[in-house]
Amino acid sequence: MPGEEKSEETYSSVGCDGLTQFTRTVFGSLPRADQRRWAEVYLRGLLKVQGRKSIRNIADAVLADTSATQSLQQFVNQSPWDWGPVRARLASSAHRLIRPTAWVIENSVIPKRGEHSVGVEPRFVQYQGRTVNSQLGISIVAADDFGCFPLNWRLHLSNRWLADQNKRARTRIPDSVEACSEMELALEMVDELTTEWGISPVPPIVTGAKPDDALTLAEGLLRRSRSFLIQVEGNVDTLLGSPSLAVQTACSFPPIRTDSLRRPDRTCQDRPQRSLVVIGSTANTRRQPQVHHVTTALLRPQSRANRNLEEASIRLIREQTVGRRTDRSWLTNLPASAIRDMTTIQRMRHYTRSAIRQFEDRFGLRDFEGRSFPGWHHHLTLVSAAALFSALGESARQSA
Template structure:
């Protein structure tokens, strides 16, 4: 168990008897009964403060109570966060059955809950960027919604798994997921029996993993009233050119990671003589060796400064789609690497101007911070532990696991405090 999870479990279970306290949030506008006020940055304080707005869209008090219990169970239960294990910790007759119904069979909409969580996060820790991260959930068998066999470049082998993308808010000291989209391959979308058994909505159509990323961003940035920030996408399986074209078509500024063998056309006046034919991204960076500039930046306000070498080159790309090619327009190829050139730079495509180059290293670092947060916190609160077969059950579980993650990071991060309702 990670240090963060160990502390959370200890804090949430300290001062309890053998049976944990069951949190009972009241309805909107009503006084909430939570017992003695906890410390300002304790998990209990954040959980208390978050649950009110988080579950305000749930009309029934028993649903709001189940939601708080489920988040508490994810934070407090050791090992696999199964409903059975969480119910045993929470206690009470019929708790497991009620939690199962709340996640798998109830009708509450997870979208307003996610929006409330995003609103809470941007007030507690205003984001500098949004990061899109893939999630793989290995599975045994073929019955979990969306499960399929696919080759994982990262693992170097074929996996039987669910795949999803998460959109994360990344701030000075906090990284937390706010939206999720489950990738459903054609084997699920076109099979009427499987669709019915998993209760997949009729409006869900086949899409690539890159399409998932674009749609997940559009859902939250178009309809939730969130601040516009650069979107960073690092999904090795996705077509980066199609992804940046999709985001650009929706007015979403982005940086999309590209492989060194991606073919681009140089349009930068500083690299004359290289625009006659497409070149690999690595080749362009080699040609632009003398165009790099050192940029000093900080991971957070409390960390030591770092210096990266940032190289920007104007390029043109052509994104392919079934049925023909589509111009994505002029973009920047950005290289971010060590100033001593001891390793190859990370390569990104962006529609942001070169005048933002000073921010590129910190934005690119957001991907690593999200990866670390996923390993240290998200995985520990059971984001991949849902074993049900329903589409809606999966979405409700990952929504509440994201809420548990938010409680975890806000109660362990200096400078981020609960947002007190006025």
């Protein structure tokens, strides 16, 4: 790559330590030594720079040499290295470290100026309550009670982007990339993690989605024999009226007051329904008690294209609270014996969302300055590597 002929001399000021060994291992698939060296410089910058982690700031903080900016820019944006093997190694290491309770499908809104960065367009961001000019990253995050790690990434690209050949050529979007919904991208990542990278065992997959998307994801995960817990974000009645589902059985439970809720009695095996009534209950019992109505139904997909799905069932769990305008609903294929753990699994989603927001500031998730599709994936791979190195260091300190 141009500008890398003096990388040996420039790099010598970085030194050799645990991060050097980590980079050599994780980025061992990169064919050139200078690429692996620039990977380490970039990682050091993501871990060291306070505030905006721009390429210029990284070069200045790590090498005290802003003239290295061009080499770093080319490594991230122009160099054709394959991020797949790097992510596979990161995912395998993270799975051994975390031993996740759940895989959480999460979105990352990445604000951008202008209209030339790959995938950028106006999007309404619900948690901000406004429209943001941004990219949308989809990730699968391994999570447990103590930590989380992004295993894989996809960039959502609309038809407007993919149908424009000039945009595709300018941002180097591969011909193989086709229009996909967010849920289809998530299923694609699940396949890559399990089939191509051999990550196992796979914990329950947790997310939230609008009714149609929730059903699409549920059916896709059923076909893959994966367990899931999907919170339906919207009117669940649209699902119950769907011609693609048939209600097998339905039942309801007596109204439950929040001051009567207790942790399920694990010694009582003949009353699994007690675990159902505590799902999603987050009310503080010190406050005014609330009354919950919980119903559950078994739904059977009616898919002509996938007859094997007709032997599978999806459980719909619906919690309605007196005095609350909206209710909460979930789709799951977890067996009744495992439903008692759903409160813990659902909590992973809220924890992961908070952690991803921290990644945005701590590891520079939002600070990619390039415009290309490969550059975006390179940057997010390096962000994941920085997060794993930090987690390994924290784990080592706790073990000492």
